[in-house]
Amino acid sequence: MPSAFQPHLARIVSTRDETPDVRTLRLAFVEPDVARRFRWEPGQFAEFSVFGSGESVFTMANSPTRPEYLECTMRAVGKVSGAIRSLSVGQVLGVRGPYGNRFPVETWRGKDLVFVAGGIGMAALRSPLQFVLDNRADFGDVVLLNGARSVADLVYKDEMAAWQDGGVRVIRTVDPGGEATGWDGEVGLLPHVFERLALGPDGRIVIVCGPPIMLHFMFLALEKSGFTPEQVVTTMENKMKCGIGLCGRCTIGRVFVCRDGPVFTWAQVRAFPKDF
Amino acid sequence: MSEGAMASATRLTPDELHGWLAGMLGDKRVLAAVDEDGLRVFRSVERADQIALPTGKTRWSPKEFLFARTETLFAYSVAGNEVTLDGAPVESAEQVLVGVRPCDAAGFLRLDAIFLDGDADSLYASHRVRTTVVTVACDEAGPECFCTAVGGSPASDKGSDVHLTRVADGWLVRPVTAKGDRLTASLAGVGRAPSPEEHAEAETQSTRVAGHIRQSAIAREWAAILESRFHLPLWETLGRRCVGCGICTYVCPSCSCFDVTDTGSASCGERCRSWDSCTFAAFTRHASGHNPRATQAARYRQRVLHKFSYFPLGHDGESMCVGCGRCVQLCPVGLNVRETVQAVVAAAADGHDAGG
Numbered sequence: 001m002p003s004a005f006q007p008h009l010a011r012i013v014s015t016r017d018e019t020p021d022v023r024t025l026r027l028a029f030v031e032p033d034v035a036r037r038f039r040w041e042p043g044q045f046a047e048f049s050v051f052g053s054g055e056s057v058f059t060m061a062n063s064p065t066r067p068e069y070l071e072c073t074m075r076a077v078g079k080v081s082g083a084i085r086s087l088s089v090g091q092v093l094g095v096r097g098p099y100g101n102r103f104p105v106e107t108w109r110g111k112d113l114v115f116v117a118g119g120i121g122m123a124a125l126r127s128p129l130q131f132v133l134d135n136r137a138d139f140g141d142v143v144l145l146n147g148a149r150s151v152a153d154l155v156y157k158d159e160m161a162a163w164q165d166g167g168v169r170v171i172r173t174v175d176p177g178g179e180a181t182g183w184d185g186e187v188g189l190l191p192h193v194f195e196r197l198a199l200g201p202d203g204r205i206v207i208v209c210g211p212p213i214m215l216h217f218m219f220l221a222l223e224k225s226g227f228t229p230e231q232v233v234t235t236m237e238n239k240m241k242c243g244i245g246l247c248g249r250c251t252i253g254r255v256f257v258c259r260d261g262p263v264f265t266w267a268q269v270r271a272f273p274k275d276f
Numbered sequence: 277m278s279e280g281a282m283a284s285a286t287r288l289t290p291d292e293l294h295g296w297l298a299g300m301l302g303d304k305r306v307l308a309a310v311d312e313d314g315l316r317v318f319r320s321v322e323r324a325d326q327i328a329l330p331t332g333k334t335r336w337s338p339k340e341f342l343f344a345r346t347e348t349l350f351a352y353s354v355a356g357n358e359v360t361l362d363g364a365p366v367e368s369a370e371q372v373l374v375g376v377r378p379c380d381a382a383g384f385l386r387l388d389a390i391f392l393d394g395d396a397d398s399l400y401a402s403h404r405v406r407t408t409v410v411t412v413a414c415d416e417a418g419p420e421c422f423c424t425a426v427g428g429s430p431a432s433d434k435g436s437d438v439h440l441t442r443v444a445d446g447w448l449v450r451p452v453t454a455k456g457d458r459l460t461a462s463l464a465g466v467g468r469a470p471s472p473e474e475h476a477e478a479e480t481q482s483t484r485v486a487g488h489i490r491q492s493a494i495a496r497e498w499a500a501i502l503e504s505r506f507h508l509p510l511w512e513t514l515g516r517r518c519v520g521c522g523i524c525t526y527v528c529p530s531c532s533c534f535d536v537t538d539t540g541s542a543s544c545g546e547r548c549r550s551w552d553s554c555t556f557a558a559f560t561r562h563a564s565g566h567n568p569r570a571t572q573a574a575r576y577r578q579r580v581l582h583k584f585s586y587f588p589l590g591h592d593g594e595s596m597c598v599g600c601g602r603c604v605q606l607c608p609v610g611l612n613v614r615e616t617v618q619a620v621v622a623a624a625a626d627g628h629d630a631g632g
Binding site: 003007009051052077080092239241250251252254274276 | 349350352354357358359361363364390391393394397398399503506507532533534535536537538540541542543545547549552554559560561562563564566568578581582586589590
């Protein structure tokens with residue numbers, strides 16, 4: 001029996017450059033049997049690898065309601081993500097997973113939702129957002145607040161119109177100075193734009209993902225707006241190697257982000273030791 | 277676990293013991309504590325006379341025979357757009373570890389708790405199933421030893437398959453598990469039942485050696501106290517001495533963190549797992565450069581809290597540390613985890629020393 005560390009093989013079907021350094025890959029498993037069996041939930045992740053360069057963790061970027069392919073959006077910042085970026089359509093990479101817990105989408109039924117995504121954090125929220133779009137009648141008012149440093153750094157630009165048509169109010173913002181000619185979105189940091197929207201806490205769930213500094217100010221804004229820590233859900237990232245609770249590096253206190261997360265409520269995150 | 281087997285202890289002469297050990301050499305890989313260039317280490321031996329069962333412990337734990345320093349997970353080859361993976365052949369040859377100290381056998385149980393929990397690690401499991409552990413009760417304690425402070429004992433048979441105790445002019449040999457029964461099956465008709473005096477001698481030795489370990493207990497309740505002291509400024513004071521060399525994690529019987537890396541080229545090579553250390557800065561550093569444990573003090577705190585707080589809180593209070601004392605003995609800057617734990621517990625929650 002192959003060890004848990006031996007990945008499935010997946011072929012790159014197509015690629016799309018989201019920004020100068022962010023690319024979305026569409027993958028198809030080489031083995032038809034694996035393609036049938038490999039199922040995931042919104043929020044789960046996998047170990048993606050380039051043979052000779054190593055493995056790295058990325059969230060599955062598409063919803064399990066769209067299972068024909070596996071999609072992954074990554075910024076080329078490290079050794080493995082750089083190597084993945086250098087692969088072309090037709091080439092093969094390794095995928096093992098799915099790992100981790102998931103967004104509790106069933107508990108969101110009938111509620112109003114706000115997705116707040118900063119930068120590449122949008123990649124982790126695309127799967128639950130697509131899930132909501134594909135089960136749109138189950139949910140109330142849905143808002144996506146997506147921000148980036150500049151217009152050029154916004155991802156999934158080509159999909160926003162379809163999301164809007166699908167019943168999601170899409171609000172995009174860039175940091176002051178990041179706007180470009182013809183920009184018709186907001187200008188301002190995500191927490192400020194969130195406060196301007198004046199979305200009340202009643203019957204609403206907020207799903208947040210972004211860099212640590214954004215999360216910090218976003219949670220302050222949410223608290224100010226009257227949201228309880230239980231109403232706020234986030235997905236964390238930490239350096240991982242095994243993905244299955246063994247290698248020891250993604251831990252925050254007693255919690256293994258890979259095994260116990262990556263999805264946590266803000267109530268859980270607040271109780272963590274400040275080791276992340 | 278051992279009560280029933282107690283009656284089946286056999287008293288062997290040194291010659292009978294070596295005859296038994298020599299019998300294993302034919303069809304099993306035998307690893308024993310040997311002195312090599314002034315260093316005591318576990319090595320594969322070919323002859324029974326190489327197995328001296330020396331007093332004292334080896335420089336580092338024999339965990340590498342269950343959890344290798346580096347191990348191939350699979351081989352890959354890439355030709356154009358096609359990739360072939362070959363899983364590493366599963367090693368099945370039986371191996372016997374002879375002369376394992378109780379602390380190191382306790383370390384195996386900690387590794388079991390980590391690698392055989394939930395998503396069982398099939399590689400570790402394959403090594404575990406083919407390994408038989410022959411422990412030797414300690415007949416002396418080193419100045420670094422503190423097994424009794426963390427629930428162990430110099431005569432413990434926990435984690436052992438066959439337990440040996442040295443008595444005057446011979447050995448008491450006692451199978452502890454079914455694996456131990458199989459390994460001692462060849463002793464049918466060899467040796468004799470131990471005399472009451474020999475049982476008493478073993479008992480006396482155990483009490484005497486335990487008495488030499490004068491370290492006060494690390495109480496089970498401290499696990500929760502330690503977790504609540506995460507923000508204590510004392511961690512910075514203690515941890516800033518750490519140079520991040522990782523020696524404590526390499527010699528530790530229960531440290532089990534690892535890395536997964538590729539060795540080879542883009543066309544062929546192997547994916548391996550290797551020992552890693554939570555005391556290294558790169559251990560937790562993200563590709564973005566952000567490091568959740570940015571300081572050496574934060575990394576030292578992680579190691580201490582994992583052993584004495586996070587692991588026990590998830591394992592019925594059992595310490596992950598087995599008290600072998602190697603990290604205390606070998607730390608180049610004199611850090612002592614046992615004293616660190618005591619100092620953190622003694623400190624008041626506001627960070628000031630309570631005990632004076």
